[in-house]
Amino acid sequence: MVLPSPSAPLPAVGPLGERFADVRRIAVLRGGGLGDLLFAVPAVEALAHAYPGAEITLLGSPMHAALLTGRPGPVHDVEVLPVAPGIREARGQEEDPAATEEFVRRMRERRFDLAVQVHGGGRNSNPFLLRLGARHTVGTRTPDAVPLERSLPYVYYQHEMLRALEVVGLAGAPAVALEPRLAVTDEERDRARRHVGGGDRLVVVHPGATDPRRRWPAERFGDVAAAVAADGAQVLVVGDATDVESADVVVARAQAALPPAARGRVASLADRLDLGELAGLLSLADVVVANDSGPRHLARAVGAPTVGIFWFGNAVNAGPLGRSQDRMQMSWTSHCPECGIDCTQVGWTAPRCEHDPSFVAGVEVAPVLEDVRDLLGTAAHEAVA
Template structure:
């Protein structure tokens, strides 16, 4: 951290709140990745918007971030989709990193003349050099020992709640927290679309949402466990809807097939059929959402729906909901790969991931999960925001 930043008398938030920078009119926030990654950054972005009310905020993010935030009220003024860049945005669908495309992107960003650039995308090995190429007057972010330094930095220690990490980073820029978890506005149109998709189900019965997917297969609870939860919910009179993207269709179909006999017609899959706006509307219409550590569970939390999450113990530290009135956490205490026995608590640059994809959360009890589902469905400890 620069000497100037060290000398400031600290105020306290999640971490020290340093003096804000002067004359900040344009802010860039770097946070690529999936929907959950975006949710982790939202409280930090809200803090920046409150600390610098006259500044515009540009999120350097993914295509899914742009689709989700387009025309949605909130602190982000615009989303610039990141080009393919090692450690910042991985290639997909035949893409490859292109030096000319990257230079065009940075030239266009430098024309914006950002006053402040904020890195909340990992430890900085790749993201800090990327951020510096924006040419901003001031930079803040996290730093591993092998990363280049920004103007003001925090050490990146992997096991930390991601909401808190991002809030600590923007504290370096003089932005105290105004919230500690993401809040996402659901539009009236999204609610109408969800009502059409669900018919009268959400008005007549509680709706239990299920999301069986996760980017890392080791975070996926077995489909048969989700099916057991679905069957219990149906038996108690609820309607069940399974959501997810195209990769979740096989698990969703298996859940429906295994639970359908309990109450034919009251369990259905919308996996692979919803845009992000439609997904927000459906999650908002649910009484409770059950899922792995995944983007849709984070979205459900952000729109105000109670959730029951199935987590591996390390992911609870980084991504678990902070409160328990609306959100319940069921945790697997597995610390070694079920196949090869390697220590799975070692992460990133400290140890390579073993090649096995066996679930680390299979031991979590379906009966225990459903107990929380039933409780959150039957008793709303706090009123839903509207």
């Protein structure tokens, strides 16, 4: 049996279409959050490999622009999407039709040869993509979405990275990587190092998640933080402005369980880091402990070992693929703890109850701590009760 060389493309996910001719400009539509962007990175790498020399433009969010602008990688530039239903949501902002029309006009002037939709089921994104006037289009679609030149069915329960790879396979782009990779600059690491010190290893904790149902109780993150700080590690809690309160709970819980001499090993950096500095810090971490969230996916992309707490449905769509450097503890909650509605029926048409209890509260501290210590090489320690 002849094995492929390390530089050879991996097989495509799904059927591999013929490559389009004379593709010099590619647009990739992927709005949403940090994790949404990172799920699309392997697909963008595949496009860059299949169409060498083509300029790839990401149509994304301000966060995506902040992270990728000037960073080495396959994305040449980022165009920030207008606020529009199903395209880009922004709290407190409504669609400005004139701004949307201006965006479409500018994108048509760029004369994209290929436009790729990896932005959901296509009800809103496919009509939007078609307005850009690209010579060729590929993407996903639900039965009621308008078709693109080449489409594949959108079925909710599919890993997002593999879904995106299947989409670009329609354009003749086989995979070259199955998980996202993101370059971190020396300057970002240097800025992050200012916060590091006071322990023999670094554990980074992120207790937040956009969806409250994906949040493990902050007190349990605090118990994990206390245990690894007692082992001698430094623990830094990260997050944005919405995570400050949870981060403070983590720190207070951990410090209350530690002797005075060890309390300084646990601190919060929530709402104090920009995205580049966060990437630098995560790249320095020995382990990152987090919910299913953008920072956990960013940690994986910059090479940090991770321990993630996942609702089992999200594990299908967003869980890590490997286990040597990534561990996952899952909650098997299938019905809302408050009203009993079936929470496995998800997607565009599924009912969503008004309740936001944690769907991952059933995950205990002990297995999470065991995973953290195993990755740190300290599995022989006793778990904290």
